């Protein structure tokens with residue numbers, strides 16, 4: 001379930017401002033989604049002009065785009081540390097201490113890359129901010145654990161909904177072969193606590209709450225201006 005309210009101009013401004021942080025020799029985490037895609041395209045242009053970088057993709061989509069624009073790639077399975085990662089979000093709290101990600105079902109690999117990154121740069125537009133967070137939290141689930149995880153989400157006062165595919169009958173299957181529950185918890189007053197609860201459920205591969213991971217947030221607007229906040 002995507003949050004699609006922002007304009008391309010705002011997304012491009014944020015993505016390109018974050019991409020400008022990448023330096024020669026960096027290993028770069030390549031986020032997923034329409035905002036991170038602007039950063040990947042910009043990095044492709046800079047790589048063509050001589051910037052020496054290696055990318056680590058967070059999804060099929062970001063890998064395909066990186067190949068298309070000429071960003072050399074490392075395999076995530078070979079990478080323990082990333083210099084800088086750039087990624088979008090579906091919702092961001094006012095201080096950017098907590099994000100909801102996974103509208104494109106890429107949050108499991110995104111979280112691995114974010115946790116490996118010395119610097120995690122979030123790219124967003126004003127439409128992504130909410131106080132408190134209220135966006136349904138995507139939870140990637142082992143298929144065999146679906147019923148168990150649904151029960152655990154209800155026990156935590158959430159309402160789980162199996163994400164349906166749009167051009168295929170049946171559910172979305174992630175790049176990792178799992179299912180996604182979009183879990184509506186209403187207003188999320190304590191994201192860190194909810195994140196711990198979800199992480200503790202057997203069968204949850206990863207959830208889309210990212211708490212205390214952002215280093216800097218780049219927020220683009222429709223005029224192409226960018227507000228940069230370092231946490």
Ligand SMILES: O=C[C@H](O)[C@H](O)[C@H](O)COP(=O)(O)O
Pocket residue numbers: 002003004031032033034035036087088089090100101102103104105106107110
């Ligand atoms: O799974 C997808 C990711 O978490 C995206 O980063 C998130 O959905 C934001 O995407 P967009 O920039 O297209 O709003």
